[in-house]
Amino acid sequence: xxxxxxxVGCFDDEAVLFPAVKKVRTAGYKIKDVYTPFPVxxxxxxxxxxxxxxxxxxxxxxxxxxSTALGSISWILAKDWPxxxxxxxxxxxxxxxxxxxxxxxxxxxxxxxxxxxxxxxxAPFVKKHHFHARATDDLFVMVIECTDKTNAxxxxxFLASSGAVETDIQVAExxxxxGRYDRDEVPFQxxxxxxx
Amino acid sequence: xxxKYESQLREPLVYGEKNYHQVTEDIVRPxxxxxxxxxxIGFYISVALLLFGVYSIYRDVTYGIGQWNLxxxxxxxxxxxxxxxxxxxxxxxxxxxAILLLFRQGWRTGVNRAAEAMTIFAVMCAGQFPIWHxxxxxxxxxxxxxxxxxxxxWVNFNSPLLWDVFAISTYFTVSLLxxxxxxxxxxxxxxxxxxxxxxxxxxxxxxxxxxxSTKHWQRHESLSLVLAGLSTPLVLSVHTIVSFDxxxxxxxxxHTTIFPPYFVAGAIxxxxxxVQTLMVIIRKVFGMEDYITLGHIEAMNKVIVLTGSIVGIxxxxxLFMGWYSQNKYEGYTFWYSRAYLFSxxxxxxxxxxxxxxxxxQIFWFRKMRxxxxxxxxxxxxxxxxxxxxxxxIIVTSLYRDYLPSSWSVYYSPTIWEIGFYAGxxxxxxxxxxxxxxxxxxxxxxxxxxxLKTSGESFKDNMGKxxxxxxxxxxxxxxxx
Numbered sequence: 232x233x234x235x236x237x238x239v240g241c242f243d244d245e246a247v248l249f250p251a252v253k254k255v256r257t258a259g260y261k262i263k264d265v266y267t268p269f270p271v272x273x274x275x276x277x278x279x280x281x282x283x284x285x286x287x288x289x290x291x292x293x294x295x296x297x298s299t300a301l302g303s304i305s306w307i308l309a310k311d312w313p314x315x316x317x318x319x320x321x322x323x324x325x326x327x328x329x330x331x332x333x334x335x336x337x338x339x340x341x342x343x344x345x346x347x348x349x350x351x352x353x354a355p356f357v358k359k360h361h362f363h364a365r366a367t368d369d370l371f372v373m374v375i376e377c378t379d380k381t382n383a384x385x386x387x388x389f390l391a392s393s394g395a396v397e398t399d400i401q402v403a404e405x406x407x408x409x410g411r412y413d414r415d416e417v418p419f420q421x422x423x424x425x426x427x
Numbered sequence: 428x429x430x431k432y433e434s435q436l437r438e439p440l441v442y443g444e445k446n447y448h449q450v451t452e453d454i455v456r457p458x459x460x461x462x463x464x465x466x467x468i469g470f471y472i473s474v475a476l477l478l479f480g481v482y483s484i485y486r487d488v489t490y491g492i493g494q495w496n497l498x499x500x501x502x503x504x505x506x507x508x509x510x511x512x513x514x515x516x517x518x519x520x521x522x523x524x525a526i527l528l529l530f531r532q533g534w535r536t537g538v539n540r541a542a543e544a545m546t547i548f549a550v551m552c553a554g555q556f557p558i559w560h561x562x563x564x565x566x567x568x569x570x571x572x573x574x575x576x577x578x579x580x581w582v583n584f585n586s587p588l589l590w591d592v593f594a595i596s597t598y599f600t601v602s603l604l605x606x607x608x609x610x611x612x613x614x615x616x617x618x619x620x621x622x623x624x625x626x627x628x629x630x631x632x633x634x635x636x637x638x639x640s641t642k643h644w645q646r647h648e649s650l651s652l653v654l655a656g657l658s659t660p661l662v663l664s665v666h667t668i669v670s671f672d673x674x675x676x677x678x679x680x681x682h683t684t685i686f687p688p689y690f691v692a693g694a695i696x697x698x699x700x701x702v703q704t705l706m707v708i709i710r711k712v713f714g715m716e717d718y719i720t721l722g723h724i725e726a727m728n729k730v731i732v733l734t735g736s737i738v739g740i741x742x743x744x745x746l747f748m749g750w751y752s753q754n755k756y757e758g759y760t761f762w763y764s765r766a767y768l769f770s771x772x773x774x775x776x777x778x779x780x781x782x783x784x785x786x787x788q789i790f791w792f793r794k795m796r797x798x799x800x801x802x803x804x805x806x807x808x809x810x811x812x813x814x815x816x817x818x819x820i821i822v823t824s825l826y827r828d829y830l831p832s833s834w835s836v837y838y839s840p841t842i843w844e845i846g847f848y849a850g851x852x853x854x855x856x857x858x859x860x861x862x863x864x865x866x867x868x869x870x871x872x873x874x875x876x877x878l879k880t881s882g883e884s885f886k887d888n889m890g891k892x893x894x895x896x897x898x899x900x901x902x903x904x905x906x907x
Contacts, residue, residue: 269872326585357636369447412631413624
């Protein structure tokens with residue numbers, strides 16, 4: 232994978248982040264992503280992202296589960312091997328509702344989680360470049376991809392003037408690969424251990 | 428941008444002067460510190476119980492379930508009692524994380540992670556009972572509908588026992604996915620501040636490479652919301668289906684149409700009690716008093732008094748119908764086998780009434796709801812009561828059936844039935860001790876999300892907002 236150059240600006244308050252996102256976008260820079268320690272509502276819209284369609288996928292998986300259950304049970308009990316349970320009808324729809332419901336939920340949940348992992352390229356042993364180790368702790372890390380025309384030093388200054396507490400230029404692989412996080416530098420000193 | 432405002436009248440969800448980093452520190456500290464002596468003692472006791480359970484099961488498989496005191500009418504005894512008891516406990520976690528998410532109950536953030544873990548471990552314990560009760564457990568896969576060379580001969584899809592197979596396994600799978608997908612960002616937090624290579628590697632694998640991208644968070648939010656929407660009817664369906672195991676039969680005391688709501692209320696009741704037991708301990712041992720506040724404890728006690736009273740109404744309804752139906756078998760079961768104190772099992776019925784209906788009424792008093800000792804004591808009492816409930820339902824309906832000639836002798840468990848039950852306690856607490864040591868017991872990202880609206884030190888800003896005029900308010904908040 233090709234390495235690319237990024238300008239990184241770290242913010243420590245979401246109230247500063249939002250106007251900064253607006254300023255950076257108005258100035259014509261393309262924000263690759265903002266890495267945040269928790270879901271910041273409205274940030275996706277501020278970045279111009281479209282809504283996710285994950286829930287639509289979930290609906291389709293659910294319907295698949297419903298039809299799998301109804302199809303299999305009705306074929307098994309009414310066609311393949313009809314059994315007489317106390318003279319009741321072979322096609323006993325009310326008695327099949329529990330299993331149909333359970334399979335609907337099961338298919339939807341499993342399918343959605345797998346789709347989520349696929350879309351986000353997430354799996355055990357998957358490794359991605361981390362622009363700042365505190366992005367999962369207390370920093371909101373804005374990453375801007377440099378083009379041929381970008382003056383990275385200017386952009387750093389611009390981010391700092393927009394309220395970034397830390398700015399940085401990084402050359403990194405964009406995307407994911409199989410790797411190990413323990414090969415990174417250790418960013419934190421050993422913490423004071425307190426007996427729990 | 429979504430408005431960061433919450434009324435000052437609401438109790439803070441997070442106490443103390445906190446910032447985002449402090450939240451991480453507080454919650455990850457127990458993972459990074461060496462466990463205390465108490466942890467080791469608790470863990471070893473749990474493992475010992477688990478081993479006793481394994482030995483009991485080993486004997487049951489070797490010699491058959493003749494090891495148990497089941498007899499010709501009491502075909503379900505301690506094992507199915509314990510199954511229903513554990514499944515019931517396993518309802519609180521998903522209820523807290525799913526239903527309270529849909530109801531926008533902010534206080535769930537402090538307790539949902541540990542409650543979900545508890546749910547998963549409780550369902551694992553519950554699953555043991557029907558599996559080993561099969562006796563010839565190597566044939567367990569016969570409950571699955573798969574094409575086979577015996578016809579193919581299929582399972583009976585009209586049977587509640589098969590519905591149970593699907594319900595419990597679906598519930599376990601979905602709860603696990605819900606719990607683990609919520610854990611991913613927090614595991615990444617632990618990974619990114621790890622100070623040993625091994626720790627960084629293990630949490631790196633466990634966190635699936637999570638990096639906190641805005642797009643990923645957007646999908647994660649969508650996933651959580653839909654999983655919550657799916658889990659809400661699921662959690663209600665599971666105990667409903669468990670109650671169908673009884674309600675679709677023709678045994679007096681079992682074929683009752685109120686069973687589904689009655690079982691679901693009882694499940695929530697016992698599940699919240701178990702959450703309380705664990706939370707009171709966790710907040711003390713790990714010093715999480717700022718996150719699992721008295722407000723959280725009080726909210727759960729309110730659920731306990733509500734569901735306990737629903738269960739109480741169900742008991743009284745059953746008694747009334749036992750008389751009103753004028754069915755002599757029903758009347759005998761309800762008014763002799765159960766409600767008559769001096770019948771062979773009368774003690775269990777009145778134990779149930781005392782533990783489940785009378786004692787939780789203490790939570791009508793705010794002081795009691797916020798008293799940790801009372802909460803802990805009551806949480807144990809409620810779970811004893813809920814065990815009695817399942818025992819009453821199963822055994823008092825079975826030990827005397829329609830024919831007096833086949834009435835059974837007094838059923839009491841053997842040491843191997845008790846050992847099996849003790850073993851599931853071992854399994855549950857072994858898992859829970861490991862969880863508390865290696866996973867963040869509180870959802871870090873979710874606490875950070877509510878920190879600036881519900882944190883104690885941020886509540887002052889809310890006062891300023893409340894004093895603003897409409898023009899100032901719009902001016903301050905409309906620019907995003």
